[in-house]
Amino acid sequence: MITKKALLASGIVAALGLWSLSQAAGQGAMAPATPAPRLGLSIADARAGDAPRPLPALDPAVKARADALFTDADAVGETRALLVLRDGKLIYERYGAGFGPDSKLISWSMAKSITAVLAGFMVADGRLSLDGPAPVAAWQRSGDPRGAIRLRDLLHMASGLDHVEEGDPVWASDTVTMLFGGGAQDMAGFAEAKPAVARPGEVFNYSSATSVILSDILADTLTPSPNSEARREAMRDFIAGRLIEPLGMTSLTPEFDAKGTMIGGSIMHATARDYAKFGEFLRHHGVVNGQRLLPESWMRFMLTPSANDAGYGGHIWLNRSRPAGVTPALWPDRGPNDLFACIGHQGQYIIVSPSQRVTIVRLGITKDDQFPELRRHLADLQGAL
Known part of the structure; x- marks a missing residue:
């Protein structure tokens, strides 16, 4: 993935930031900086404009680690959306200033x-x-x-x-x-x-x-x-x-180029809730509402370490040790082996932990030098669950 430092050097990052922000405009983007609880809501049934629902009791350690992704912005960068699901239900949902449940945010490499x-x-x-x-x-x-x-x-x-x-x-x-x-x-x-x-x-x-x-x-x-x-x-x-x-x-x-080819490596847009639905689909190994859409054999392929980098499977990141000298994508020294993630430039994550029955979505803007702290914060949150 292109480094933020390199993009800054070229001035391209300004265009990328505007691109990301433009997708939020007009999509519920002026929601306040609030936890915006719609909790107890099954992510499979979540729809744009859903009315807030009561927030169930949340373990204080989990809430503290989730909130830290917003309050520790100097360390981890700007978090625009954070969702935590257990058993397919939202247990935490919060957005940064100017973003909300209907904001469509860029995927980058997710x-x-x-x-x-x-x-x-x-x-x-x-x-x-x-x-x-x-x-x-x-x-x-x-x-x-x-x-x-x-x-x-x-x-x-x-x-x-x-x-x-x-x-x-x-x-x-x-x-x-x-x-x-x-x-x-x-x-x-x-x-x-x-x-x-x-x-x-x-x-x-x-x-x-x-x-x-x-x-x-x-x-x-x-x-x-x-x-x-x-x-x-x-x-x-x-x-x-x-x-x-x-x-x-x-x-x-x-998004597509002028020849009609999907830019399938880096440019799609969706709400945080819809990214969470994709994470849940992967957590259930391609099954939705009891119906198998994707063969189990394909999910096994995607989640099997590749021969040359055990931290990468079939176009998805795995919580495994990578070759010596290579920066870890996740946290194999702390998290479960079955944890995996879709990861994008500037700190976009769909993190799935099947053994914990948990999916986490984090969207935002993180600089290169902030990534170690962002990974630590996300590992702390996953560990608290």
């Missing part, structure tokens, strides 16, 4: 896990193969080593392509060039044109460009049309029928 679930639906439908060659037209020429890249390799961030997530200077990174520079008009074309520098499955290389390649594969599978609007509509319809409607994630809004 979108990667949503993209992985969409790929899982297509594999379950028999439209894609996890271990067959990834169907990317640009890689199908005879002798092209990229033709050996599998869907599995893309989902494990092990394509072997020459993708650079963080550059020095920042504009040398693929992600900035792809999202805001010369690759922005055709993000998948930019990402897929990169040469192979390693064999598929050989090296872990976290890359937002990889997730855009997956998004391109999904769109190509849904429609043969190169028309950008046809691609957008096909993807929107698929997401609505397989994810938004069954889960009630009515605020989920994916």
Whole structure:
């Protein structure tokens, strides 16, 4: 993920902040800085505009650790939304000044896990193969080593392509060039044109460009049309029928590039409650209201450590030790092994702890040097539960 420091150096962070704030405007964004309890509410039944409900008794240690994510802003950055669910029911819900239950906030890289679930639906439908060659037209020429890249390799961030997530200077990174520079008009074309520098499955290389390649594969599978609007509509319809409607994630809004490719690695928007619904869907291993939507085998794949980084599964972060010298994504020295998370730039988290029957959503703005404290605060909250 691109560092905040690097973005500051380039001035790009100002644009990113405005982008995030613009999505909150007009979405209940002027709610006061209050716990806004709507508690006792089942997240599966939560709808925009729900009236407040009485707050059940909450363990003081849990409340103190949750409140600290707002009051310790100098240490952890700005928290805009924090939800804690146990057994699918909200036990804590609070928003920062200017945000509320109807505020749509940017996902950043939490979108990667949503993209992985969409790929899982297509594999379950028999439209894609996890271990067959990834169907990317640009890689199908005879002798092209990229033709050996599998869907599995893309989902494990092990394509072997020459993708650079963080550059020095920042504009040398693929992600900035792809999202805001010369690759922005055709993000998948930019990402897929990169040469192979390693064999598929050989090296872990976290890359937002990889997730855009997956998004391109999904769109190509849904429609043969190169028309950008046809691609957008096909993807929107698929997401609505397989994810938004069954889960009630009515605020989920994916963004697309000019070619109609979903920006599946970094730019979706939703309310905190709808991100929580996605977390609950993962906690229940793809089952909603007793109905299995995603095969258990796909959830096992997503939550199995990848070969080159045990802290990463199939486009999702795991609470496992990472290779020596690599910054931990979660807190494997403290939390349960089955804990996992969708994590995005600037401190977006959907944290799921199945053994505790708990889901936590934290959305906000955190700087690079604040991340150790943010992780500690989140680990403290999870531990108190």
